[in-house]
Amino acid sequence: MSEKLLEVTDLHAGVEGKEILKGLSLSVGKGEVHVILGPNGSGKSTLMNVIMGHPKYEVTSGSISFEGEDLLGLKTYERARKGLFLSFQNPEEIPGITVENMIRTSKQMITGERVKLIPFRKELKAMMAELQIKPEYAGRYLNVGFSGGEKKRNEILQLLMLNPKLALLDETDSGLDVDAVRVVSEGVAKFHNENNSCLIITHNTRILEDLNVDRVHVLMGGRIVEEGGPELVNEINENGFARILEAQAK
Amino acid sequence: MDKKEQEAFAHKEELRQEFKKKTYIEDIERTIYDVKDADNSIYKTQEGLTEEVVRDISARKHDPQWMLDFRLKSLAIYNSMALPTWGPSLDDLDMDNIITYVQPNAKMTGNWKEVPEDIKNTFDRLGIPEAEQKESLAGVGAQYDSEVVYHSIQESLVKQGVVYTDMETAIRDYEDIVKEYFMTLVPPKDHKFAALHGAVWSGGSFVYVPAGVHVKIPLQSYFRLNAAGAGQFEHTLIIVEPGASLHFIEGCSAPKYNVTNLHAGCVELFVKEGARLRYSTIENWSRNMMNLNTKRALVEKDGIIEWVSGSFGSHVSCLYPCSILHGENAKCEFTGVTFAAKGQDLDTGASVIMTAPHTSANINTRTISKDGGKATYRSAVKVTRRAPDAKCSVNCESLMLDNKSRSDTLPVMDIEGDRADIGHEAKIGRISDEAIFYLTSRGIDEDEARAMIVRGFVEPIAKELPLEYAVEMNNLVNIELEGTMG
């Protein structure tokens, strides 16, 4: 296995006193693509939010480390500056902040380097064209009045512009039409290289066609109950979780 | 981390702080508003309000007889009227201690160099003549205490017949026009402070735009109240003749004193057939000011009035610009933002009275309250039977930054007839945790995320302002937010 990037060990976490993750362990190496599958309510989105440090969730025990450094003591923005990125399942609408302003501010905050306006704008416009986002969206308020597909493409735009070390993709491809799924998939494929990693929650195999999946984790009842290679995706795609559920029942 | 890494880390942190500052455009300190000049006024009336005081003001201003009569009639109305029974408490106001007239040691001039040094410095600090030099303004007026000390207007506009001068000059040179319009839209009997204004008004601006003339860059008046315990009662009268257009900007500020100051200005706007007037205000009175201002526009057929109103300062404010849509197809756009912080009770809003067919109005407001501040949105939309097919849409949103503060919304719609189309929407709440999480997940720290959201909240208003004012408004928001977030 390659160099470790993210290491989640025996993680217990929940919200308002209700435990959702019950001893979850997971490890993602540098350059790898991991997929998390699991039925609704198994804790997939919770895991993503906990890794990113959502203040609503409470970690009761276990650890999360990133490049060997403990993440749990860090605030959300500090985690982002370390190189984590979460593509939201339901991206927030924030009136008054333009897409361009937000991405540029983020980029300066993450890199701690001055981002010059003109080259930035050029890069942004090129990236938007590639993701088939209309150029005027740069000046629109963040996700306000965007369709579901536009919101997801805006997430991928941020992913490509901010270029993190680890992309957490929380159902980035859900609720989209065929063309939008293709654009989003190609965006993720464009982002991925041997120096960064992806942890993907999906119900759709299309997004995985452009990527080489290294490892598949099946999450149920707040724990990883089965792991395997890409073949696991096909199996679950065809047969659902029945076999694993049965195995669990025993 | 080794030493080198630590240094690199510290450097990046420094840069990040700098970027935060950068996104605030240019930081200014509130203190520039609070610098008090020595009181070099050459004359003040005695405190309080008597017939003697009113006669004294009138004589000093060389009023014509009709104006003296008007003042005395207003005084009688003032004495006969009760204080309003609604709105913020006016307990801090003691008229017996307000000096109604303070004459600065300066004569009205059209030459900036002739303005006395101390007064000039004040306006320089506030950046007032700078914009004129940059030619982003077509004319500038500056009032210091009770009198206008400077007025200028571009020569090309004068040639087209545009008049922009102080009210005293207007009474002398354009007496017929002033007499025809003065306090006809806001009559002294309107309310107690309108009557007070009628009795002791001084200073202000007079603008006349002849038919068909478009004043392409804005005119601006700036009002500064320097003397402690004084009142400012400037009168602004603007007439935009048929087919003409104008953008007028007013700014106001005062240093902070421990005694109550009073501002009871009056703005009367006449927008004639097919004319268009935009009236923008950034109000930043000090926190000892009672701001009881009355603004009203009368809009004729196909005319448009646009209000852009930012209320940040004063201890108590009552401000509800009123638009009377009197001619067919007349329109009103109102955009307002109010930010109430500690010790402030800002009661703001708008009213629209629609009395002609096919009139329409849009009211869009944002209020923010924090640190015990109280913000109230108050409005009235009245559609009379003479206004079939009137349309009005109101949208007001309130943001509360903590639970020590108060935010109230009290709109009234009064609709006669069956052909109106009226929609009203209001929201109240705080910054959502999810929005903060979204921005922090992109590497932006919590304070900055909050500030971005607040700036975004007022952005629909900021974008209606001329650039310098949008910057000033952003600065005012930032000053208010500094150190209180988290």
Add this chain to the structure above:
Amino acid sequence: MNNDLTVFSRIPMRTWRWLGVNEARVAGPIPEKQENESLLVEAGKTEEYILTRRAGAQQNVDIRIEDGAKLHLVNIQLVPTDETATSRVKVTVGKDAEFRYTVVEAGASQAMSELDVNLAGNDSKADIWGLYFSDGSRKVDLNYTIRQAGRRTDANMQVRGAMLDTSEKIFRGTLDFIEGAKGSVGRENEEVILLSPGVRNRSVPIMLSHEDDVDGHHAVSVGRMDEDKLFYLMSRGLDLPNAQRLIVEASFNPVLDRIPDEALKQEVDEYLQGRLANHE
């Protein structure tokens, strides 16, 4: 007390007097006849109660809903159109308790109504659905307030109305978030359909907040009928009065559907339909 223009009710925060909405005033004498009710719903119980008013009177209802209890109060006013009807309903709602209210103001020369709901307990709920109908020279004057004092309270105030002839109506609806009402949500919505050029409608949706951790929303829409809807119905062969009646009915239905007694529901429906038909 039976003097002219007796003040019957006031809004919690005053505004400009010229609008005439600060007080609800009764013209002429308040009816002598009193209909007083006092209801206590004991902890954990669920009850439904129907009040029907068919003659001019003063109604005074005092309600306490204890922790975990639920009450659905149905209050139907079908008073003859030459008599005055007043109603004062005061409700205190305990922890985890719920107040559902379905009210129809259809008759009376003057229909004056004050509703005061206090969501005192944490997680308490109020779900208010009101309907008013005014025609002739009748006056409807409503003043509803929901005070949200407990944590995570949930208030919903929905009002539907239609106005005809030279009738007048004032609706004041207040959501008052008290400091400490953390996590509370409040919704208020009024939809008025104006059907005659002689009507006068006043709407006063008030929202007061002393707590930041709340989510409040109010909306009002006043106007004539949606022309697209009318066009659609008329393209299906309905004439204008019938199309109008159908649209008014559609707007009333969410309220009428909550009346549990089928016979009463039908009576109200027929009453309203009859009055609407009279108009054409």
